[in-house]
Amino acid sequence: MSLTSRSCIALDPVPVNKYAFFVIAAFPGSFDPPTLGHINIIQRASAIFDEICVVIAENHLKKYFFNAEERFELMSSLVKPWKNVSVALCRGLVVDFMKEKGISLLLRGIREGDFSYEFELSMMNKQLNPDIETVFLTTEPKYSFIRSSTIKEIGSFGGDISLMVSPEVTRAIKEKLKNIQ
Ligand code: ADP
Secondary structure (H helix, E strand, C coil): CCHHHHHHHHCCCCCCCCCCCCCEEEEEECCCCCCHHHHHHHHHHHHHCCEEEEEEECCCCCCCCCCHHHHHHHHHHHCCCCCCEEEEEECCCHHHHHHHHCCCEEEEEECCCCHHHHHHHHHHHHHHCCCCEEEEEECCHHHCCCCHHHHHHHHHCCCCCCCCCCHHHHHHHHHHHHHHC
């Protein structure tokens, strides 16, 4: 018996065509605010998967700059160019949201340094729901330094964030800062 056929016997019998027909991926995150890095992941994923559901996660233990509705509105206007991308709000566990919607692929983007955290998160989600498969898309070099937290910081000091977020997000950040100062 060849090594290949022996290792095949050891594999669990997962149906190979489980995802072959219509593949929907959920892309969850805080998106506080949505950045060009997020949009790049969405754009590339929309060419790979049949449908992408961007999930705006609301965690009551986290403090946000934009509330859930504002993040939803911003993201909805940014994904308009892609007909197979929708946006949803989730105030509970993302894995529960996905189960309810019948989605089993969870998409995350990774920059340098994100892997350990993302790996742990995917293990946690697998524990919570073994049917969930996490897939990662690596960032593109020009977006690799973009971080929502950095953008808020730079924006609050009046720095130039135009290469990191869309013009509408820049406007929304300025507006928000005016209101809280
Ligand atoms: P979180 O759920 O950790 O709050 P974010 O809203 O910051 O996540 O981001 C959502 C997803 O997008 C995460 O998988 C994150 O790693 C990824 N991401 C964030 N910024 C970028 C970027 N510049 N390039 C690629 N992926 C990114």
